[in-house]
Amino acid sequence: MDALAASFPGSAVSQDASLEREFEQRLADCPTLAYRVALGVLRNSAEAEDVAQEAMLRAYRNFHRLRDRERFRAWLVRTAWRLALDRIRASGRRERREHAAYLDIARAPGVENITAAREFERHVAQALDALPEKLRLVMTLAAIEGYNTSEVAKLTSLPEGTVKSRLFSARKKLAESLEWIVKKNPSR
Amino acid sequence: MDCQKKSEQMTERVNDFALGKVSQKSELELRAHVAECDACREAYDLAKAVRSLVDRGVETLVAGEPSPQFMARMRARIAAEPAPKPWSWEAWRIWERASRRPLSYAAGAVVLATLLIVVVTGLSRRVVSPPAVAEVASTASAPPSPVTVPLESPVKLERPRKNLASVSVRSSRIRREPEVLVPKGELLAVAQFYEAAHRTPLDREQLYAAEQEPQKPVELKPIEIMPLEPLAKPVTDSDNGPSLF
Numbered sequence: 001m002d003a004l005a006a007s008f009p010g011s012a013v014s015q016d017a018s019l020e021r022e023f024e025q026r027l028a029d030c031p032t033l034a035y036r037v038a039l040g041v042l043r044n045s046a047e048a049e050d051v052a053q054e055a056m057l058r059a060y061r062n063f064h065r066l067r068d069r070e071r072f073r074a075w076l077v078r079t080a081w082r083l084a085l086d087r088i089r090a091s092g093r094r095e096r097r098e099h100a101a102y103l104d105i106a107r108a109p110g111v112e113n114i115t116a117a118r119e120f121e122r123h124v125a126q127a128l129d130a131l132p133e134k135l136r137l138v139m140t141l142a143a144i145e146g147y148n149t150s151e152v153a154k155l156t157s158l159p160e161g162t163v164k165s166r167l168f169s170a171r172k173k174l175a176e177s178l179e180w181i182v183k184k185n186p187s188r
Numbered sequence: 189m190d191c192q193k194k195s196e197q198m199t200e201r202v203n204d205f206a207l208g209k210v211s212q213k214s215e216l217e218l219r220a221h222v223a224e225c226d227a228c229r230e231a232y233d234l235a236k237a238v239r240s241l242v243d244r245g246v247e248t249l250v251a252g253e254p255s256p257q258f259m260a261r262m263r264a265r266i267a268a269e270p271a272p273k274p275w276s277w278e279a280w281r282i283w284e285r286a287s288r289r290p291l292s293y294a295a296g297a298v299v300l301a302t303l304l305i306v307v308v309t310g311l312s313r314r315v316v317s318p319p320a321v322a323e324v325a326s327t328a329s330a331p332p333s334p335v336t337v338p339l340e341s342p343v344k345l346e347r348p349r350k351n352l353a354s355v356s357v358r359s360s361r362i363r364r365e366p367e368v369l370v371p372k373g374e375l376l377a378v379a380q381f382y383e384a385a386h387r388t389p390l391d392r393e394q395l396y397a398a399e400q401e402p403q404k405p406v407e408l409k410p411i412e413i414m415p416l417e418p419l420a421k422p423v424t425d426s427d428n429g430p431s432l433f
Contacts, residue, residue, distance in 0.1 A: 031262070035254040040246075049254050053262045060266050065287075124245030143246040168209040174242040175207060175235070182237050 023063045026072045031056065033073060033144065034080040040140035041084035043125060051087060055080035074155045081137060120181065127177035131170055138163055139170040199231050206235030375399050 034052035042048050059076050066075060128136060138152060142163075145151040149167065153160040198221075204210060205218045222232045286293050379390045 031254050031258055035258070036250045036252065039252055040250040043249065045252060045255075048252075049258055049261075052254060053258070053265055056262055057265055057269070061269070120245065121248055124242070125249055128246060128249065139246055140250055143243065143250050147243065164208070168204070168207055171207045171239055171242055172204075172209075174246075175203075175238040178242055178245070179234075179238050182234065182241055 019064050022069065023060060026069075027056070030059075030073060030076055034076050036144045037077050037080040037140065038084040040128075040144070041081065041088060047087065048084070051083045052080055054083055071157070074157055077141065077155045085133075123178060123181065124174075127174050130177065131173055135166050135170040135173065138166040139174070142167055198228060202228050202231045203235045206232050207239050 031052060034055045035048050038051035038055070039045065039048035042051065055076055058079055059072070063072075066072060128139065131139065138156065138158075141152045141155050142149070145155070147167075149160055149163045152158075152167070153163045156163065158166075201210075201214070201218065202222065205215070205222075210218060222229050375395060376392075379392055379395060382388075383390050
């Protein structure tokens with residue numbers, strides 16, 4: 001057992017060296033995914049990090065229970081999504097988050113007018129929050145995965161056709177909410 | 189496609205096309221139409237711009253990387269996890285074995301539940317009400333018509349025999365109770381047995397009156413047999429209606 005395993009005394013994973021190594025391999029590329037999923041809900045980097053860590057911790061505790069290890073990413077996404085939603089609901093900070101949404105997120109490259117960009121992001125965030133949960137999840141994951149529907153299908157354990165259909169519905173609803181921005185400012 | 193007549197439908201189709209919902213067949217058709225029709229091309233361009241804005245906006249919301257300290261903090265949290273106790277590890281192994289064969293365990297639970305139901309219902313059925321007493325009427329002219337005397341409550345023979353019989357039928361619909369057929373003349377012994385068993389006095393006078401009530405003989409009517417008349421003509425298949433085959 002390596003130094004990492006020795007530092008993980010907590011769960012059943014630490015008692016099995018092969019499990020420990022497998023978990024460590026999957027751990028390498030998953031923090032960003034968990035963080036972005038949480039950020040898509042919370043819009044606050046510190047809280048998103050906290051939720052992502054909690055999701056990873058749960059993954060560590062229950063990794064040996066996961067029969068199909070290939071679905072680790074899907075499992076982690078679901079956990080992070082649920083934890084982020086729970087945090088929003090428990091704290092009742094939806095309103096505060098909406099006001100702070102544009103203060104703490106990474107900026108799109110090439111945006112010159114920061115105020116306008118923040119305003120735009122706020123509108124997008126509001127429109128995204130207004131979506132039904134299943135559409136919001138698919139839209140968020142699609143944005144994370146570069147709108148690759150097969151990847152989203154793997155992450156959500158849904159058929160690809162369902163993902164496409166939900167993605168279309170989400171886009172349509174968002175387009176209805178945000179169309180006025182394009183009409184008002186055709187340069188976008 | 190005539191988008192002048194059905195402009196709303198066409199705009200909807202073009203919008204859906206731009207947002208990614210279209211079949212392969214319609215895609216070729218719509219692409220060709222958008223290339224030709226200025227109004228639809230304008231609608232398509234607007235929808236494409238909105239889609240791009242939406243996608244970019246959501247991407248912006250989820251863009252970002254966790255801080256460099258993320259992994260270090262996470263390892264610290266994992267290291268702070270309490271070590272499992274030996275008993276809980278054993279319990280977990282049992283649970284894990286069970287969870288690997290959920291169907292067999294579920295089937296076992298169903299069998300146990302079924303057995304439990306059978307045992308409980310069997311026990312409840314063993315609480316049986318006392319038997320009813322009946323007397324065999326031995327008149328030669330009539331078939332035996334038992335007089336049913338339910339012994340669940342003190343016997344009251346104020347009603348005529350006909351009503352008692354109907355009560356017996358009703359109760360038998362609810363629960364089929366055992367009956368005791370009493371040969372004529374032994375009603376006294378049964379009454380004594382009932383009184384000894386239930387410690388309740390029986391109205392013997394009414395019981396005897398019911399016993400002594402004469403049975404009505406069954407009235408037999410001769411059956412009238414009508415002679416068959418010969419047929420006017422022989423029966424053919426056509427007389428029996430259309431053939432089935």
